[in-house]
Amino acid sequence: MEIYDIKDLSFAFPLNETNVLSSIHLKVHSGEFITICGKSGCGKSTLLRQLKTVLTPHGKHSGDIFYQGKLIHEVDQRTQAAEIGFVLQNPDNQIVTDKVWHELAFGLESLGYDQSTIRLRVAEMASFFGIQTWFHKSVTELSGGQKQLLNLASIMAMHPAVLILDEPTSQLDPIAAADFLETVSKINRELGTTIIMTEHRLEEVLPITDRLIVLDQGKVIADDSPPRVGEVLRSLHHPMFTAMPSPMQIYAGVPSPLECPVTVKQGRQWLSAYLVDKTPAQKLEIGARRSGVSSPVAISFKEVWFRHERNGPDTIKDLSFEVREGQFYCIVGGNGTGKTTTLSLINGNFQPSRGKVRIHGDNPAKMKAKELFVNGLGVLPQNPATLFVKKTVELDLYEMLSEASLTKEEKNRKVEAVIQFAELEPLLGMHPYDLSGGEQQRAALAKVLLMEPKILLLDEPTKGLDGFFKEKLGLFLRKLHNEGVTIVMVSHDIEFCAKYGEECAMFFDGSIITSNAAHAFFSGNSFYTTAANRMARHIWSNAVTIEGVIDLCQKSLQLPND
Structure with missing residues (x-):
C-alpha cells in the first residue's frame, strides 16, 4: 500500500x-x-x-x-x-x-x-x-x-x-x-x-x-x-559520490570484480577476499604532522575550572592544554562533555572560576571585541544564525567589513572572492534565516573568513554540509593551516578530523583525557575512529582514511605473491 x-x-x-x-x-x-x-x-x-x-x-x-x-x-x-x-x-x-x-x-x-x-x-x-x-x-x-x-x-x-x-x-x-x-x-x-x-x-x-x-x-x-x-x-x-560510505568509495577506487560493499562488515569481507591472492602492502608510514611543535604558544589553558551556575556542577574540570601557532587542533568527544564551553572560554564569552586562559599571553575575558578582532580571532559558533544581522546574505557579508579601512573596490573584491568560495551566488538576495541549515553554515563561514583571522575557532563547521562542499572546506582549511593560521575545531565529524586535522584531542567529563597526532589518534580507537579504519584495521591497523586504504590496495596489486 x-x-x-x-x-x-x-x-x-x-x-x-x-x-x-x-x-x-x-x-x-x-x-x-x-x-x-x-x-x-x-x-x-x-x-x-x-x-x-x-x-x-x-x-x-x-x-x-x-x-x-x-x-x-x-x-x-x-x-x-x-x-x-x-x-x-x-x-x-x-x-x-x-x-x-x-x-x-x-x-x-x-x-x-x-x-x-x-x-x-x-x-x-x-x-x-x-x-x-x-x-x-x-x-x-x-x-x-x-x-x-x-x-x-x-x-x-x-x-x-x-x-x-x-x-x-x-x-x-x-x-x-x-x-x-x-x-x-x-x-x-x-x-x-x-x-x-x-x-x-x-x-x-x-x-x-x-x-x-x-x-x-x-x-x-x-x-x-x-x-x-x-x-x-x-x-x-x-x-x-563523495558522501557515499567509505566501503563504497574504497571499492570504487580499486579495480575489483567483487560485489560492492555498503557496511563496514561487508567492507572487511570484501577486503579480505580482494587480498586473498595478493601480498598485502606494508603499513602506511605516517610522519607525525605537528608543524607547530616549536612555534610560540597561541592558546593556553592552565588548571581551568568553569561552571555555568554558582551552585551547579562543573562543566570544565582542571583543563590544561596548549595550542601552538599554526596548529590545526581538533577536539572530539560526546555531547555535553564541555567542548563548546572550551571555545567560549577561548573567545572570552566565559571567564573561568579557577585557572588561566590566555591568547598570546592575554586574558580573552578582559579583552573587548575590537581587541580580539585586532588579535585576529575569528569564531564560527555552533548556531550560525547568531552571526546574521542584516536582511540579505549580501548585506550581511558587507556588514563584516563595515569598519575595515578598505576602499570600496577592495571590499568588493574580498566579498566576491568569499561568495565564490562558499557558493553563495544564488543566495545573495535571500534573508539568512530563509536558508537551509547547510546554506546558513556556508554563509556564516564566509562572514568569518572575511576577517582573515590568524586564530580560527570552528564549532561543528561541517554540520549540515554535503560531502562535496566538506571536501572543498577541508582543502581550504588545509591551505589556511599551511599559511600559518591557527585552527581549533570542535567536531563530531570523525572522517573530516582524520583527513584534515593535525592534532586531535579527546574530551571526556570536562577535560582532555588524551591527545595525539591525528593519524595516530584515530588508529587506536574503537568508536572514535573512521569507517575506513574499522574496515581495514585487521590488515592495516594505521590506515584511517579512504585514500590511505585505496593506496595500500593499489600497492598490493603491484607486489609479487609469496
Whole structure:
C-alpha cells in the first residue's frame, strides 16, 4: 500500500522564479525506509515539509501529493498530527515542555486521549526508548542525543503511520548518532513504521536504508537501493559520490570484480577476499604532522575550572592544554562533555572560576571585541544564525567589513572572492534565516573568513554540509593551516578530523583525557575512529582514511605473491 504518492510536484519560494523542487514523482510504500540525500540547498528539507501541511512553507505550488490515497490538503490536521510524525534537525526547536515525562505526554494530551491511555503509552515509550533513568529530569539537563531521543519518543507515543526526519543526527556525536539511528531502524523493523529521512552522514544510515533517493537542484537523479545508486553516481562522476560510505568509495577506487560493499562488515569481507591472492602492502608510514611543535604558544589553558551556575556542577574540570601557532587542533568527544564551553572560554564569552586562559599571553575575558578582532580571532559558533544581522546574505557579508579601512573596490573584491568560495551566488538576495541549515553554515563561514583571522575557532563547521562542499572546506582549511593560521575545531565529524586535522584531542567529563597526532589518534580507537579504519584495521591497523586504504590496495596489486 502507498503511504505517499507525489505527482509532478514543483515548488518555488515567494519572489523567486527558480523552482526549489521541479517535477518530483515519487511513491512511498508502507513500511519502507527511505533516505533522501543531496548537496546543501538541493531541496531535501523543502520536499519533506511538503509532506505535512502545517510545516509546508509559503510559495508557489504545482502538482499533487496524496496521503493514504487522499489529497494531503484534504487530510484534517488532527489526523496529520497523529499519523505523520516529524523530527526536526535541531532538537531544541521541538521541545515545548519543561519535564521529560510531560514532553512524552504532551502530544497525546493535545489529541485528547484519556489519562489511562496516556499513562500506558508514556510508560511503554519510556521503556522502549530506555528513558526510565531520566524520566523525571528537566529537559534543560539533557544532552543533545537525549533531547533528540525524547523528540522521537514523544512522536512515537502517538503511533504514527509515517515518521519523517530532517537530518536528525546533525548535532549528535558519533556514538549518540549511531544509537539514535539504531532506534529508528528498530521502529521500522519491529513496528513497521514508514521512515523518510534526509541525512548528510550516510555512513551509518545506508546499511539500514531500503531506498536511497538523490536530489540535485530540485530534481530526482537517482532512486534505487544504496549500492545501485552508488554505481549511478560514480558513473555520472557526480560530486555526491563523495558522501557515499567509505566501503563504497574504497571499492570504487580499486579495480575489483567483487560485489560492492555498503557496511563496514561487508567492507572487511570484501577486503579480505580482494587480498586473498595478493601480498598485502606494508603499513602506511605516517610522519607525525605537528608543524607547530616549536612555534610560540597561541592558546593556553592552565588548571581551568568553569561552571555555568554558582551552585551547579562543573562543566570544565582542571583543563590544561596548549595550542601552538599554526596548529590545526581538533577536539572530539560526546555531547555535553564541555567542548563548546572550551571555545567560549577561548573567545572570552566565559571567564573561568579557577585557572588561566590566555591568547598570546592575554586574558580573552578582559579583552573587548575590537581587541580580539585586532588579535585576529575569528569564531564560527555552533548556531550560525547568531552571526546574521542584516536582511540579505549580501548585506550581511558587507556588514563584516563595515569598519575595515578598505576602499570600496577592495571590499568588493574580498566579498566576491568569499561568495565564490562558499557558493553563495544564488543566495545573495535571500534573508539568512530563509536558508537551509547547510546554506546558513556556508554563509556564516564566509562572514568569518572575511576577517582573515590568524586564530580560527570552528564549532561543528561541517554540520549540515554535503560531502562535496566538506571536501572543498577541508582543502581550504588545509591551505589556511599551511599559511600559518591557527585552527581549533570542535567536531563530531570523525572522517573530516582524520583527513584534515593535525592534532586531535579527546574530551571526556570536562577535560582532555588524551591527545595525539591525528593519524595516530584515530588508529587506536574503537568508536572514535573512521569507517575506513574499522574496515581495514585487521590488515592495516594505521590506515584511517579512504585514500590511505585505496593506496595500500593499489600497492598490493603491484607486489609479487609469496
